[in-house]
Amino acid sequence: MSNGLFGIERETIISNSKVRDIFTPFSPIDIVENLLGREKEVSQIVGVINSPGQHVLLYGDRGVGKTSLAIISHLLIKNMKIIRGKFFIKRCCSDDSFASIVQYPLKSIGIDYELSEITESHTQGGGAKIKAVIAEGGANSKRTRSCKRVVEINPSSPAWVSERLKDLKGVFLIDEIDALPRKNDKKRIAELIKLLSDSRSQFKLIVVGIADTGDELTAGHPSVERCLKETHLARMEDVALRNIIVEGMKKLQITPTEKVIDTIVDISAGYPHFTHLVCLKCAENAIVSKKRTVNMPDLEEALKDAVKESEGALKRRFESTLRGTKNEAEYRCILLAAAHCSIPEFTLSALRSKLLDRFNINIPQRVVSRYMSNMIVYRGKGVFDRVSKGVYRFSDPRMPSFIKMIEVQRSIAQ
Known part of the structure; x- marks a missing residue:
């Protein structure tokens, strides 16, 4: 069929099919029932988060599904009401530091790095104290009397940060920690985890990164081992990859041949990213052409598209x-x-x-x-x-x- 002007007709058909909610090679999975083959690891993470004093370190190769696993684990924790509170996610980059990472949960409790003044408001009736960061013009009302004072903000200190976050309830996902260029920042995150653990805080950290060993992501911090449960996310078994293909295609009422399934599993080599990528291209083409079966010539066309959309670094x-x-x-x-x-x-x-x-x-x-x-x-x-x-x-x-x-x-x- 024709793609229509600028391919709009094709994109409309694909968008309406919801295929990109099922096969997601370019973004983490955020629908619980779409995460297949990692039931054991999810159960382990949920158990760790529900254990006082324990936090999670999730590491492995790029493309094995670490971020998806962390997000789905949080959704299960939230739905099961194991931990009530907020969810924060920070994806690190080479410009980040310990201070820039922890600013997200700190802001949720009214601490802004750019401001050093706090308005303390006293209610006329009961004497209760409310602290609020000055945003635009303070926090005055007819019932309060406000005064300003300068406070010391030290977001580079794990001890200072821990003291302010220990009473906060929630989960903080720190993703791609391997991107941090300085070992000291990784070590500070490890120190923060230990301090939160020592205080039996219900504010839990899930640290995710690419590495061969957990030590690479904690800068070898010796005291964090007892409170940081390391989970190495290995490549997926062939049977799990096959399940992703079959169950995903079934939701779209598409049937790939056995030869196609075996070939996609072989190509994937344990990486669900490639399973999702090839399946997405197969399914998109089948949906647009109104086909219910995917055979080897269809796979050939899908692979052309998959190669084009693969990460530039691999192609180069x-x-x-x-x-x-x-x-x-x-x-x-x-x-x-x-x-x-x-x-x-x-x-x-x-x-x-x-x-x-x-x-x-x-x-x-x-x-x-x-x-x-x-x-x-x-x-x-x-x-x-x-x-x-x-x-x-x-x-x-x-x-x-x-x-x-x-x-x-x-x-x-x-």
Whole structure:
């Protein structure tokens, strides 16, 4: 069908279908029933938040669903009325510091960094004291007498912040803490967690970040271990990814073939981000063309769109690696063989075995080693990292899925 002027007709059909509420590769899941395959982890987080003195540290690779898990856990906590109070979320960036992160909950209790004056109002009848930050013209009324005083604001001090937040009820999600450039800021967050734990505060923190170990996100703070429950979010099992595909498509009354399901699971390599991305493109095309079945040619078209909408950094790194190579076909085979290695780290011998099994290509080890070296040092942004002598891994663990999307689309088209 025609897309209409500027594709408006197509977008209207897709928008009305609500498909982008079901498959959400570009934003966290915020509907409880749409989070599949993480029931155990959600239960663990809810239990920790409901335990006095405990907070949550959630870490793992990019694209495994950490933020979605944290948001859904909060929604369950709220719906079950385990903790009554406010929910705050702060996504960190390289410009942030400890002080800029904690300003959100502090503002909710009337502390504004830009102001150092507080209006203290005394009621004429009972002598009760009300504190309010001066916003525009103070907080005067006919029944109050106001006076100003200067207060010390020290938002860089975990002790000062803890003293003011300890009586606040709620959950504070600090996302992408790995983006903080200074270790001291991570250490201050860890100190804040310990102080809140010591006071048995009902103000709970869920700290989320990309890391291989929890220590990377707490700057190795030694005293926070007992009050910070670390949860490593691993890649999803194939059966869970399959469930995302089948259940999501069922809601849209679309049926993918078994071959399509198996291929999407293989491409995803444990990352629900790619499952959602490919399924979204398959479903969008099916909805617009009024098809109820998704087969392999449909998947080919969906993969073209999925590659276009993948993260720019992945595309640039992949393209820059191949650009200017004399033997692009062999480099592509090596990349795809590495993408199919079942463990994150692989040896040259394991890579050669994959090349032989999948492509019937027998390349001498010294030649494979030279190719790998070229893809490590290329412009300082190589596809691979060398872990140790003869042992490699992808510098971005999502790269295998991106490579598979490209190569599967090419193989279907041939």
